[in-house]
Amino acid sequence: MKKIFVFLIPVLLLAGCSSSSTWGWYVIDPRTENGWINVKFLLSGMGDTILISVIAAVISIVVGLVVALPALSERRWLRIVNRIYVEFVRAIPLLPMLFWVFYGLPIVFKSMGMNVPIDPFWGAVITLALSDSAFTAEIYRAGIQSIAKGQTEAAQTIGLNYLQTMRYVILPQAIRRILPPLANQFIYIVKMSAFASVIGMQELTRRANELVVTEYRPLEIYSLLVLEYLVLVLIISAGVRWLERKMGADERE
């Protein structure tokens, strides 16, 4: 009995070595046929990661503005509505919000007599947009508040109404304070889109998980996954810095 044990230990150790305790880059070596298939499989999630992020960002940019405007009102109750939205949405962790939207929201719709199925794609988009909109709203608020009050007053004295004042006077000036942090926020969305994998969205992270299950090479596959996000985020960062330089240059003009 004892002998069997002594014999088993090195066998178990060796077994471990041969599977995942050593390097095995071959799984994602594009020079081998199988490795290339795997790499293509991993990269194929890129499209959806980008698509989810872009759509969520666009929605967040619109919703954020709508949420920010009441914060700038003279009326207290409007400012309170804004505060409640921002504090509430900001407080909810992304994953529970994702579960709530994906599994819960269709039931809410159904109870109201509407049949609105939510697929993983839109579940992820809605959640990311919702979660991000609280931050976007704060960015708008800070940007708009940085514009001197005299600008609004001057606009009022030449007869512009509220929306015209925003559209032609305030937002064009605030945009250079708003755009760079907004673009920065896009990085947050891209990274958080990884959570979409848990509701079955076939984006970057989900692809990596699926490949790990079949290949059992987590180190190599997740390394590539990390690299994919890194490249994506670095490209966006470069874009943000370019935007900041451009906005800064405009301001000095």
Add this chain to the structure above:
Amino acid sequence: MAQTAIELVGVNKWFGTFHVLKDINLTVGTGEKVVICGPSGSGKSTVVRCINRLEEHQKGQIVVDGTELTNDPQSVAAIRSEVGMVFQQFNLFPHLTVLENLTLGPIKARGMSRTDAKAKAMQYLERVHIPDQANKRPGQLSGGQQQRVAIARSLCMEPKVLLFDEPTSALDPEMISEVLDVMVGLAEEGMTMVVVTHEMGFARKVADNMVFMDAGEIVEQGPPETFFAAPKSDRCRKFLSQILQH
């Protein structure tokens, strides 16, 4: 236009618990020029800002050209369309050219065509002597030029009344006269004007009525001849002696 352009009757205003305007009574006839002076913090800006609802009064009555100023947005819009305002800090739109600053109101608020608005803007830029600056940004102009653009911007809305809140206080001394000259020109053409200023030379030249404010009250008002020669109150006498020293 009615005989009385602006009428304030028993106007009171509070900032929180601070009683900033106390029973203000003031009548401005059509074509009349009223100059308001008084120490800093006495409520001059607040009076002027109440007339076009940049501040809200809590008690009393403000009537502009026969329309009472109430919380009704229509009354506010009606009165703002009659009343132009020139600010101490100019408040030009820095992201727009001079010409765009002038045409924004006529085009967006009045629905005027771009061509007409441009023609009108150029006409008023001539009037304030800077047609050659039309395509520059406000930031590229001197303070005096900026304030003249601001006056032209108000004029483009064809107001019946012009309010000025210390229009020359933010200017370097050598630029004050170019702005005052434009204002004297407007006065001579019959514009109804309410001017907060400490430029007493200008006041003597154009004012029909001088108003002295202190601590939220109108302490004294009257025609400039008697106002300057024989101020009735101590406070006014003291104030005048201080600012007329230089």
